[in-house]
Amino acid sequence: MIDKLSWMTIYPELVLLVMACIIALVDLSTTDTHRTRTYVLTLLTLAVVAVLSGMQATDAKSYYGFGGMVVSDSMGNWLKCFASLALMVTLVYGRPYAADRGMLRGGEMFTMSMFALLGMFVMISGANFLVIYLGLELLTLSSYALVALRRDNAVASEAAMKYFVLGAMASGFLLYGLSMMYGATGSLDTTEVFKAIASRKVNHQVLVFGLVFIVAGLAFKIGAAPFHMWVPDVYQGAPTAITLMIGAAPELAAFAIIIRLLVEGLLPLAIDWQQMLALLAIASLLVGNLAAIAQTNLKRMLAYSTISQMGFMLLGLIAGVVNNSTYNAQFAYSAAMFYIVTYVLTTLASFGIILLLAREGFESEEITDLAGLNQRSPLYAGVMAIAMFSLAGIPPLVGFYAKLAVLQALIASGQGMYIALAVFAVVMSLIGAFYYIRVVKVMYFDAPVTASTVSAPRDVRTVLTLNGALILILGIVPGGLMALCADAIVATLAG
Template sequence: MPVFTGSDMLTLLPAIVMCLFACGTLVLDVMGRRIPRGRRWLMLFGLCGLAITGVSLWRQWSALAAGGLSQYTGAQGAVTLDGLGFFSNALVLGATVLLFLTSYRFLEITREHSGEYYSLALFAQAGMYFMATASELITLFLGLELTSISFYILVGFTRVDRRSNEAALKYLLLGAVSSGFILYGFSLLYGIAGSTELADISSAVSGRGASDPFVVVAVVTIVAGLLFKISAVPFHMWAPDAYDGAPTPVTGHLSVASKVASFAVILRLLPMTLGSVRSLWEPLLIVAAVASMTVGSIAALTQHRLKRLFAYSSIAHAGYILLGIIAGTQMGLRGVYVYLIVYALMNLGAFTVLTALHRHGIAGEDLHDLRGLSTTRPVHAALFVVLLLSLAGMPPTAGFLAKYYIFTALIETRHYALAVIAAAYVVVSLYFYFRLVREMYMRPAETREPLAASLGIRLSLYATAALTLFIGVFPEPVLRLGFRISGVGQ
C-alpha cells in the first residue's frame, strides 16, 4: 500500500502552505480584532503566505528540473506536476498577489474589511492549484468546487450591498448547475473507464470512439460546464452580472485567476485526455469561440457600466483564447499560453484602475467616472491607455503579440474564416476601448476627489502596464520564460 512519502509532501506542498495560511489568517483575524491597523498585518501575513507558496512552487520546479523529469505524478496518482500546472499556478499566484495589493484600500472604503477576505482568496488559490495539477477526477472536482465556493463568497463579500448579494446568488446557483453537469460527465467517464485516473480515461475513451453515446454525453456536458467557467457564449450569462455586482478587486481576480485555472483544466481535459475524440469537442469550441467574440465585442459597444463592459470584453477574449486551442498546433498552444499571460497582465491592470476609481462616496463604476482622468491623474490615465491599447491588440503592446500568435496559428492550420472573423472583431473592439480613452481625454473632469491610489494600487498598476509595454517591445525574455515553464519548446 502506498503511504504518504516525502515526494508526496513535495507534490502537495504549495496547497498545504496555502491552506495553512488561509486558516492562520482566520485565526489571527479573530485574535487581532482589537489591534489597531491589525488588517494591515493580516494582509502582510497573507502576502508572506503567498511568498512561501511561490518558494514551494519553485522548489517543486527545481526538483523536477534536477531530476530531468518533464512531469511527476505524486500523492497516490492524484496530482501531476508538469508545465501546464506550473504555468497556471505561477499566473494565479501573481494574480493573487495583485489582489492583495489592490484590495486593502478598497475594503477600507467599503467598510467590509475582515480577515475572511484574504483567507478565502488563499483557499480559492489552493483550489486553483488542484484545478491545474489534478490528474484524476475526484481531485479535479474538489479543486473546481473549492475555487468556486470561495469565489461565490468573495463575489458576495460586501454583504450590505444588494447588488453584491444578487451577483453572488446568481453566480452560485448557475455555478452549481454547471458543476452538476460537469460532474455528470465525470460520472459517465468513470463508468466508461472504471477508473478516475485521467490516463485510464484517455485510453478507455479512445477505445470507445467518438460515436459512442456515453462518450458524446460525457464530452458535451463537460465541455458545456467548462465553457461556463471561462464564460464562453452561450454559457456566459452569469459573467456580466457577477462581474458587475462583485467588489471590483474580486472582479479582476475572477476574470483572471479563475479563467486561467479553468483554461488549464480545459487544456488538460480536452487536448490531453480527450484528444482522441477531438471531432466531438472541436466544433463546440469553434461555435463557442465565434459566438463569444461576437457577443462579447458587440454587447460591449453600447455598455456604459465599466465592469460589465470589461465582462463582455473578457468574454470576447475567452473566444480568442479558444481559437488557439482550436488550432491545436504547437503554435496554437503557445498562442494560448502567451494570450493567458498577456490577458492576465492587462486585465489585472485595467481592474486596478477601476478599483482606484472607487472612492469615498463615488461608486466609480460608470463610464463617466473616467471623465477628465487625463487631467486629474495623467499618469494613471496614460497607463490605462497602454492597457486599453493592449486589450485592443494594438502594437507595440503585449496584446498585439498575443493576437499575433493566435492569428498565426489559425493561418498555419488553414482556419482562414476564423482568422478573418477574429480580425474583424479586433476592429470592433477597438471602438469600445476607445470610448474609455475618449472619456478620459476628451471630457472635463466631474469631480476633484482624488483617486483611491494607495501604494499597493500604484505598484500593481505600474507593474502591469510596464510589463504590458515591455512584453510588447521585447517579448523574447518573457516568452522564453513562459514557454520554458509550460514546457512547450524552447
C-alpha cells in the same frame, strides 16, 4: 503508505493550506480596521508560494503523486506561480476599497481568497476527474462567499445568488459529463481515460454525449457564450475588489483544467471537442464585442470584453490537432497559454484603475467617471490607456502579440476553416477596438467631472505603475514569456 514524492508534488498546496489556517487564527486577535497584520502575512505567504511554484516549474519533468491523482509539471507550476502573483496584486489593489466599504471588519476577504487560490492549485494539479472537481468546488464556494462579502449591499447579494444558482447548474453539467466518461472508460485518471479512448473499444456515442456536458461546464467557468449569462451581472454586482478576484487568477486555473481534461484526457476525441470550442469561440466573439459597444457601465463593458477575450483564447485551443496530427499542438496550446497569462496581467491593470478611482460612497463604475482623468492624473490615465490598447490588440503592447500568436497557430494549421476563423477574429477585434478606444477618448478629451486629484497608497501606486510597465515591456520583448509558455506546454505534453 504515501511516499515522499507524493508530498513533494503538493508542497505549495500544503504551505498555502497551513498558512491560510494560521492566518485565520491570527486574524481573530486583530482589531486594526485595515487588517494590516493579516494583509502582510497573506502577501508574504503568496510570495513564498509563488517562489516555490516557480522553482518547481524550472524542472521540465512531470511527477505524479498519490497514485497518479495529482501531477506536478512545468505548465501547472508556472500557472500556480502566476495565479499567486495575480492574487497578490488583486489584494494590494482591493484593500483600500474594501476598507472604505466595511469589508475588512473580519479577515474573511484574505482567508477566503487564500482558500480560493488553494482550489485553483488543486484544479491545476489534478490528474484525476475527482481531484479536479474538488478543486473547482473549493474555488467556486469561496467565490460565492466573496461576492456576498458586502452583506449590507443588496446588489452584491443579488449577484452572489445569481452566481450561486448558475454556478451550481454548471457544476452539475461538468460532473454529469465526467461521470459519463467514468462509466464509459472505467477510470477517473486522465491518463487511463486517454488510453481507454485511444484503444477504440469504448462506445463513441457515449463519449461524445459526456463530452458535450464537460465542454458546457468548462464554457461556463471561463464565461464563454452562450454560457456567459452570469458574467455581466456578477462583474457589475460584486464589489469591484471581488470582481477582480474572480476575473483574473481563476482564468489561469480554468485554462489548466481545459488542458487537463480535453488535451491530457480526451485528446483522441479532439475532432469532436475542437468543433464545439469553435462554435463557442464564434459565439463569444460575436456576443462579447457587439454587446460591449452598448454598455455605459465600465465593469459591465469589461465583462463583455472578457467574454470576447475568452473566445479568442479558445481559437488557440482548436488548432492543436489537424488531420489526426498533433504537430501543431505545441504552437496552438502555448499561444493559448500566452494569451490567458497576458489577459490576466492586463485585467489587473484595468480593474486596478477602477479600484483606485473609487472613493467611499462612490464606485466610479461608469465610463463617464473617467472623464478628464489625464488632466487629474496623467500617470493613471496612461496605465488605463495602455491596458485598453492592449486589450484591443494594438502594437507594440502585449495584447497585440497574444492575438498574433493565436492567429499564427490558426493559419499554421493550413485548414481553410481555421484561416476563415482567423479572418473572422480580426474583424471582431476591429469592432472591439471601438469600445476600448472610447474609454481612452473619455479620459483624454472629455472635460473632468471633478477637479480633485487622484491619490493612492504607496504600495498601490508602485504595483500599478509596474503593472502598466510590464504590459508595455512584454509587448516590446515578448520572446521570454512566449518561450516560457512554449517550453511549459512541450514539457507537459511530453510528460
